[in-house]
Amino acid sequence: MSLLEIDELRVAFPGRGWRAKPVEVLHGVSLDVAPGETLGLVGESGSGKTTIGRAVLGLVKPSGGDIRFDGTSIAGISPRDRRRLSRDIQVVFQDPYTSLNPSMTIGDILAEPLVIQGATAKDARSRVKTLLDQVGLPSDAVERLPREFSGGQRQRVAIARALAPQPRLIVCDEPVSALDLSTQARVLDLFVEIQRATGVAYLFVSHDLSVVRHISHRVAVLYRGDLVETGPAEHVTSTPDHPYTQKLLLAAPVADPARQRERRLERRRIMEAS
Numbered sequence: 071m072s073l074l075e076i077d078e079l080r081v082a083f084p085g086r087g088w089r090a091k092p093v094e095v096l097h098g099v100s101l102d103v104a105p106g107e108t109l110g111l112v113g114e115s116g117s118g119k120t121t122i123g124r125a126v127l128g129l130v131k132p133s134g135g136d137i138r139f140d141g142t143s144i145a146g147i148s149p150r151d152r153r154r155l156s157r158d159i160q161v162v163f164q165d166p167y168t169s170l171n172p173s174m175t176i177g178d179i180l181a182e183p184l185v186i187q188g189a190t191a192k193d194a195r196s197r198v199k200t201l202l203d204q205v206g207l208p209s210d211a212v213e214r215l216p217r218e219f220s221g222g223q224r225q226r227v228a229i230a231r232a233l234a235p236q237p238r239l240i241v242c243d244e245p246v247s248a249l250d251l252s253t254q255a256r257v258l259d260l261f262v263e264i265q266r267a268t269g270v271a272y273l274f275v276s277h278d279l280s281v282v283r284h285i286s287h288r289v290a291v292l293y294r295g296d297l298v299e300t301g302p303a304e305h306v307t308s309t310p311d312h313p314y315t316q317k318l319l320l321a322a323p324v325a326d327p328a329r330q331r332e333r334r335l336e337r338r339r340i341m342e343a344s
Contacts, residue, residue, distance in 0.1 A: 072102035073140060073271050074126065074239055080134030081121050095121055097295045098135065103239065108265065108272040110282030110303060112318065113292035119275050122292075123241045126273065127161055128152045139239070157187060160232035164244040166224035170216040176202075176227055177212030183234050201230040204267070205260060222253035229260065233268070242274045246281060258284050279318050283307035291315045 079099045082092040096118045103109045113119045124130040126137060128144070137145045144155060163169045170179055180201055181194040189197065202211055205226040216224055225245060232240050242261070246254040262285060264270065276282050282289050282303065289306040291299040291314065299312040310316050 071141065073105045073107075074101075074103040074273065075138040076101040076122065076126070076135070077138070078135035079122065079125060079132055079137065081118070081125060081130055082133040092133070094133070095295050096125075099292070099295070099297050100135075101290055101297070101300075103271050103273055105238065106265065106269045106271055107288070108261075108274055108286045110286030110289040111273060111275045111292065112277065112279055112282050112289060114277060114318070116294070117292040118295040119277075119292050120243055123161075123243050123273060123275050126241055127159065128155075156183075157235045158238045159241065160235065160237040160239075161241045161243065162225070162228050162232050162245045165248055166221065166228045167216060169228055170224060170231075172216055174215075175212060176207075176214055176216070176219075179216075179227065180212075180231055180234055183231065187235060197234065201233055204233065204264065205230045220253075221249055222257060225249065225253075225257055226260065229257075229264070233264065233270075236268070237270060239271045239273065242272050244275055244277070247276065247278070254281070255284075261285055279307045279315075291318070 077100050079096055080094060081096040082094040085091050085093050099118070099122065101109065101111075101122070111119045111122060121130055125132055125145075128147070132145050135145075136143055139155070139159065144152075147155070174182075177195075177198055180198045184194040184197055185191070198212060199209060202209060207223065207226055207230070211219075211227075216227065219227065228245075246257050249257060258281065261272065265272065272285070274282060274285055279289075286303040288301065289303045290297055291306065291310070291312065293314045299306060299310060299315050306315060307319065310319060
């Protein structure tokens, strides 16, 4: 049984201007995520991938279709039920700094969701220590502020906060796109290690096929609100079937100038053919 099921999901936003018709940005997308699995959701800006993640989190209201978590519909649940669901579904956003309260210490940031859910101060402190160790941060981080850390370290804090309530699913919204390449690799390895240790599932949103190849079991490709290809990560990110996915793959830079030139010409040929 799937942990997360997205069935014919449609999302429409209000049009611009007086009496403008709503603009549909998702046109009946169906996806699923199994327990302990990573589904990479990839596409260009405007493809609708982030909208899917926001709909799962309850930040966007669907105009059609359904979203089920552990067999129960969560598309139209009450705010109270949504808060209760946050124990099972967490999120890691793209910019770690803006998602962390700059006036709170790391210890308070990590303890806050635990205390809200009823943990004692002692239990919260113990859990915070475990979380810091889990994401590879020193124990003295509890007394420091977010601005005292690098971008990669702040993202580790954001990951620790998402792990605090021991969720079953984490929506990862471009969590490494603001980091340099070497930091990206370390954070992606951290996601993999955490999944192996905890069994948490990821809905991993990215525009970069090389990133989702590194972390995903399966990959789904979105183009202008439609699902155009889905399958095992190795196949979709290496030998994709759909022309749009092929263009995404060829758009990724490589270190060899001659190979890069060949990829650019091949991408142009596919674009002209389509």
